[in-house]
Amino acid sequence: MRQDIIESASYLKERIKGNPEIAIVLGTGLGELAEKVEIITEIPYETIPHFPVSQVQGHKGTLIHGRLNGVELIIMNGRCHYYEGHTQKHITFPIPVLKQIGVKKLILSNAAGGANPSFKIGDVMLIRDHINLMGSNPLLGPNDDAVGVRFPSMNNAYSAEMLKLAAEIAQKNDIHLQSGVYLAMEGPYFGSAAECRMYYIMGCDAIGMSTVPETIAAVHCGLEVFALSVITDLAIVGEQDSVSHEEVLGAAAKAGPKVAKLIYEMLPQL
Numbered sequence: 001m002r003q004d005i006i007e008s009a010s011y012l013k014e015r016i017k018g019n020p021e022i023a024i025v026l027g028t029g030l031g032e033l034a035e036k037v038e039i040i041t042e043i044p045y046e047t048i049p050h051f052p053v054s055q056v057q058g059h060k061g062t063l064i065h066g067r068l069n070g071v072e073l074i075i076m077n078g079r080c081h082y083y084e085g086h087t088q089k090h091i092t093f094p095i096p097v098l099k100q101i102g103v104k105k106l107i108l109s110n111a112a113g114g115a116n117p118s119f120k121i122g123d124v125m126l127i128r129d130h131i132n133l134m135g136s137n138p139l140l141g142p143n144d145d146a147v148g149v150r151f152p153s154m155n156n157a158y159s160a161e162m163l164k165l166a167a168e169i170a171q172k173n174d175i176h177l178q179s180g181v182y183l184a185m186e187g188p189y190f191g192s193a194a195e196c197r198m199y200y201i202m203g204c205d206a207i208g209m210s211t212v213p214e215t216i217a218a219v220h221c222g223l224e225v226f227a228l229s230v231i232t233d234l235a236i237v238g239e240q241d242s243v244s245h246e247e248v249l250g251a252a253a254k255a256g257p258k259v260a261k262l263i264y265e266m267l268p269q270l
Helices: 002-015 094-100 160-172 193-202 212-220 245-269
Strands: 022-026 038-044 062-068 071-077 105-114 124-133 177-185 206-208 224-234
Touching: 002 038, 002 094, 071 245, 094 212, 105 124, 105 212, 105 245, 124 160, 124 193, 124 212, 124 245, 160 177, 160 224, 160 245, 177 193, 177 212, 177 224, 206 224, 212 224, 224 245
Parallel strands: 022 071, 022 105, 105 224, 124 177, 177 206
Antiparallel strands: 038 062, 062 071, 105 206, 124 224
8 A cells, every 4th residue: 555655646746846735625516616726737536546536426536736825735626435336445545645745734525414403505514523434444454654553533633723714714704604523424325314313313413425534544644634514405304305416416516605715715824
């Protein structure tokens, strides 16, 4: 695994002429932020050695090196998911590669179902903690001490400083934010009424199929993590009879400007 990371990082270092210390992973339907970037280099995932490639609609699958609001950064425009049949170690492979090329802070985004009865479609939720119900994690197997410690703590996995900054910027820009616990299930299906009720009783506010593996991998290799969810459907019993991927894409696209504005304003202060 270490040799694969080195090969992938070397490939990127040859093509990225700069020193980006911030990386953003864009989730389903949230590509609007990428459209605002002053692109220096754009690299398709399939050309990067050992990189996972997603086949899911709404995930473009390119790594962008550019500038946004005067800040040099990397944007991963789309991600690979566990439910596509990969191991979690494979889908999180880009995270230690980003660390290897100099990234220090990671911003994650996703589309999620709102389990909290106070949530509405189009809300943006800051993730302050998570529950992993995916049945696996990216740290299984031998540990590479050069990447991270054997038993990293997931307590306070999400940066308190970045959460505070996001809340302050949202208030100044009149962006309504929710805050809560994100639960990751393996998918690829939207949960049953009984499952969603159970998840909420367990303490989650939003339900999705990503982000947690990336957070675990990022904490393992020492990156500072900030994450948010766009509430694209309601996983609340009696509130929504059914949901489709197309509806999720549409809701994410409508909420995209709020996410773009929030991250855009945060960047210079990171």
